Amino acid sequence: xxxxxxxxxxxxxxxxxxxxxxxxxxxxxxxxxxxxxxxxxxxxxxxxxxxxxxxxxxxxxxxxxxxxxxxxxxxxxxxxxxxxxxxxxxxxxxxxxxxxxxxxxxxxxxxxxxxxxxxxx
Amino acid sequence: xxxxxxxxxxxxxxxxxxxxxxxxxxxxxxxxxxxxxxxxxxxxxxxxxxxxxxxxxxxxxxxxxxxxxxxxxxxxxxxxxxxxxxxxxxxxxxxxxxxxxxxxxxxxxxxxxxxxxxxxxxxxxxxxxxxxxxxxxxxxxxxxxxxxxxxxxxxxxxxxxxxxxxxxxxxxxxxxxxxxxxxxxxxxxxxxxxxxxxxxxxxxxxxxxxxxxxxxxxxxxxxxxxxxxxxxxxxxxxxxxxxxxxxxxxxxxxxxxxxxxxxxxxxxxxxxxxxxxxxxxxxxxxxxxxxxxxxxxxxxxxxxxxxxxxxxxxxxxxxxxxxxxxxxxxxxxxxxxxxxxxxxxxxxxxxxxxxxxxxxxxxxxxxxxxxxxxxxxxxxxxxxxxxxxxxxxxxxxxxxxxxxxxxxxxxxxxxxxxxxxxxxxxxxxxxxxxxxxxxxxxxxxxxxxxxxxxxxxxxxxxxxxxxxxxxxxxxxxxxxxxxxxxxxxxxxxxxxxxxxxxxxxxxxxxxxxxxxxxxxxxxxxxxxxxxxxxxxxxxxxxxxxxxxxxxxxxxxxxxxxxxxxxxxxxxxxxxxxxxxxxxxxxxxxxxxxxxxxxxxxxxxxxxxxxxxxxxxxxxxxxxxxxxxxxxxxxxxxxxxxxxxxxxxxxxxxxxxxxxxxxxxxxxxxxxxxxxxxxx
Numbered sequence: 144x145x146x147x148x149x150x151x152x153x154x155x156x157x158x159x160x161x162x163x164x165x166x167x168x169x170x171x172x173x174x175x176x177x178x179x180x181x182x183x184x185x186x187x188x189x190x191x192x193x194x195x196x197x198x199x200x201x202x203x204x205x206x207x208x209x210x211x212x213x214x215x216x217x218x219x220x221x222x223x224x225x226x227x228x229x230x231x232x233x234x235x236x237x238x239x240x241x242x243x244x245x246x247x248x249x250x251x252x253x254x255x256x257x258x259x260x261x262x263x264x
Numbered sequence: 265x266x267x268x269x270x271x272x273x274x275x276x277x278x279x280x281x282x283x284x285x286x287x288x289x290x291x292x293x294x295x296x297x298x299x300x301x302x303x304x305x306x307x308x309x310x311x312x313x314x315x316x317x318x319x320x321x322x323x324x325x326x327x328x329x330x331x332x333x334x335x336x337x338x339x340x341x342x343x344x345x346x347x348x349x350x351x352x353x354x355x356x357x358x359x360x361x362x363x364x365x366x367x368x369x370x371x372x373x374x375x376x377x378x379x380x381x382x383x384x385x386x387x388x389x390x391x392x393x394x395x396x397x398x399x400x401x402x403x404x405x406x407x408x409x410x411x412x413x414x415x416x417x418x419x420x421x422x423x424x425x426x427x428x429x430x431x432x433x434x435x436x437x438x439x440x441x442x443x444x445x446x447x448x449x450x451x452x453x454x455x456x457x458x459x460x461x462x463x464x465x466x467x468x469x470x471x472x473x474x475x476x477x478x479x480x481x482x483x484x485x486x487x488x489x490x491x492x493x494x495x496x497x498x499x500x501x502x503x504x505x506x507x508x509x510x511x512x513x514x515x516x517x518x519x520x521x522x523x524x525x526x527x528x529x530x531x532x533x534x535x536x537x538x539x540x541x542x543x544x545x546x547x548x549x550x551x552x553x554x555x556x557x558x559x560x561x562x563x564x565x566x567x568x569x570x571x572x573x574x575x576x577x578x579x580x581x582x583x584x585x586x587x588x589x590x591x592x593x594x595x596x597x598x599x600x601x602x603x604x605x606x607x608x609x610x611x612x613x614x615x616x617x618x619x620x621x622x623x624x625x626x627x628x629x630x631x632x633x634x635x636x637x638x639x640x641x642x643x644x645x646x647x648x649x650x651x652x653x654x655x656x657x658x659x660x661x662x663x664x665x666x667x668x669x670x671x672x673x674x675x676x677x678x679x680x681x682x683x684x685x686x687x688x689x690x691x692x693x694x695x696x697x698x699x700x701x702x703x704x705x706x707x708x709x710x711x712x713x714x715x716x717x718x719x720x721x722x723x724x725x726x727x728x729x730x731x732x733x734x735x736x737x738x739x740x741x742x743x744x745x746x747x748x749x750x751x752x753x754x755x756x757x758x759x760x761x762x763x764x765x766x767x768x769x770x771x772x773x774x775x776x777x778x779x780x781x782x783x784x785x786x787x788x789x790x791x792x793x794x795x796x797x798x799x800x801x802x803x804x805x806x807x808x809x810x811x812x813x814x815x816x817x818x819x820x821x822x823x824x825x826x827x828x829x830x831x832x833x834x835x836x837x838x839x840x841x842x843x844x845x846x847x848x849x850x851x852x853x854x855x856x857x858x859x860x861x862x863x864x865x866x867x868x869x870x871x872x873x874x875x876x877x878x879x880x881x882x883x884x885x886x887x888x889x890x891x892x893x894x895x896x897x898x899x900x901x902x903x904x905x906x907x908x909x910x911x912x913x914x915x916x917x918x919x920x921x922x923x924x925x926x927x928x929x930x931x932x933x934x935x936x937x938x939x940x941x942x943x
Contacts, residue, residue: 154737154740154741156737156738156741157737157740157741157744160740160741160744160745160748161744163748164744164748198733227732227733227736227737227740228733228780229777229835230784230790230791233791233793246736246737246739246740247736247739247740247741247742247743247744247769247773248740248743248744249743249747250743250744250747250748251747
């Protein structure tokens with residue numbers, strides 16, 4: 144069964160890169176450039192994993208993560224956070240994220256982490 | 265002596281003296297005893313002047329035993345006139361009495377004894393006549409007045425001292441009646457001797473201090489001395505004079521206290537001098553403190569408050585204020601910035617002082633205004649709508665205004681001081697405030713420059729933070745696609761090129777990261793996420809990382825064999841180690857070994873990273889931890905020179921220290937120490 148991943152990042156190139164990378168591994172990736180878009184998506188159907196950039200034009204990945212984790216319906220979904228600022232690694236932990244990637248990341252580590260989290264879920 | 269005596273007094277002579285009731289032999293013997301034992305010196309000579317007799321008292325007075333029948337006229341060793349001129353023996357009073365047949369009444373002579381001591385004598389020589397009134401000799405009585413004379417001299421010296429003293433020297437009875445009064449007393453208190461003798465000492469004591477006299481007298485009665493007692497006394501003019509008083513008991517021969525002597529010194533001048541010195545010292549102290557503080561402070565508001573407070577204190581003003589010479593939106597106001605000695609509310613409601621004729625000169629021309637009584641100033645009272653000092657305004661009579669002038673000549677603002685009393689501000693106050701004002705103007709300009717620099721620097725750091733964040737986004741994509749390409753590439757050359765590109769991308773990324781970290785340090789947002797871990801664990805991980813990354817150098821580490829726990833941000837400590845080990849490798853191109861040495865005490869762990877590289881000169885060592893510094897000889901080695909600066913910042917934020925020991929060409933050893941986590 145195909146696994147669904149929701150990806151939120153306002154940078155098109157990064158979305159394309161990750162969509163390609165994860166699509167290659169057999170995942171179905173839905174990319175969103177805004178927090179609002181993601182909100183609409185998640186209301187329609189729940190994914191198997193969420194990848195969030197922290198700084199978004201209309202929201203904050205950390206808060207979105209905390210919200211997902213505090214909601215009964217979504218708390219079980221693994222969330223991975225990404226940021227160009229390494230300091231966010233600890234904050235991500237506090238936001239109950241299941242993993243953190245500092246940009247730029249190593250695609251091998253990235254793919255491995257995503258597969259691992261989906262398998263565990 | 266008595267044995268060698270020749271008969272001196274004939275029986276007849278004694279009979280004539282009215283002693284005829286005694287038997288002749290008895291009389292002579294009795295007289296001999298009397299004369300011999302008399303405490304008064306007595307001697308006699310014959311007609312030729314040869315000494316025929318002297319008693320014990322005479323021998324004692326002369327200090328020698330003259331030879332009877334040998335020594336003439338006088339038994340003393342030497343004899344002088346009272347003025348010290350030697351006296352010829354034949355001209356001595358004894359000789360004259362005999363020759364002139366005249367008794368001499370109490371002439372003074374000075375004799376010298378063989379031991380060179382001198383005695384002053386009064387001599388009473390009288391001719392000795394026989395029954396027929398023929399002179400047969402002469403006798404002499406010597407009265408020793410040496411002690412008396414000494415006493416007189418002493419008395420004369422003492423009187424001269426008392427009279428010539430600038431201090432008031434007064435004696436009084438125990439009842440406080442003045443018994444003596446010297447010229448000094450007259451000079452200090454203004455009364456003549458005639459005016460005060462017999463009067464009570466209370467005329468000199470201010471009403472408020474009358475009880476003082478009682479306690480002084482009771483001390484004196486108890487035989488105690490009152491020493492350097494500082495008090496006030498009243499002069500004839502009614503002026504109170506500060507004096508230093510010493511009062512001592514006067515005793516009679518029997519040691520009974522019969523009065524008191526007091527010495528009063530006018531210390532008003534001394535007090536004035538002391539006051540002036542103290543004032544100057546205080547002023548200097550304040551000036552120094554101001555100078556030091558304002559040169560250290562870099563924000564205008566606190567400089568101005570400090571200066572306003574200090575100058576208000578120095579001038580003794582009731583209040584002081586600083587106004588900026590700026591025009592507000594109404595076009596005519598200057599802004600009150602600092603106030604001392606009065607609450608801000610006292611000024612707020614009066615609005616602007618700049619447009620008043622009194623205030624205006626300080627701002628327009630930059631001139632100093634010091635006015636003893638502002639109410640008498642022609643410009644005063646022209647300020648609409650208040651005209652005089654507004655109701656509720658702290659009262660001002662003495663007024664001092666000193667402008668603060670920038671190096672450009674522009675008036676930055678002014679210090680204004682007020683006091684309700686007239687003529688409170690002196691030229692000295694003015695000078696002091698002027699010098700403070702000029703220092704302040706410089707400090708304010710510095711503060712302004714510093715502010716500008718700070719703003720620019722903050723802007724720059726903010727920009728770096730933003731830029732480095734933005735740079736990471738394209739780097740992420742570049743690196744991701746490169747890695748995908750690397751996987752797909754089958755051609756060896758292509759793979760190699762991609763691999764190299766990736767290395768450069770990683771390098772670029774770490775440079776951007778460094779820049780970002782630096783900006784965070786500068787802004788103060790570098791966060792530490794501390795956990796407890798073993799330093800050795802960190803080192804093992806680092807060694808493993810370098811095992812994959814570097815093929816030129818071997819990293820040698822000897823495990824100290826025990827866990828060394830520190831509480832630190834592990835990621836930051838990794839950054840420190842990577843930095844130091846990379847540097848060791850980078851700057852030792854000719855070597856193939858880097859050593860990591862761990863040492864520890866009970867409280868700290870020290871990690872040393874030692875290379876066999878190019879080393880550092882003393883100048884380089886000094887600068888190595890500063891921002892953007894790089895070893896100049898290593899210009900072919902890449903980097904921005906941020907690494908060691910960042911490393912030092914990270915170590916210091918962990919309450920650690922970092923340093924380097926190095927010799928040019930001998931390699932370097934960087935070592936940092938961190939506190940061990942207490943268990």
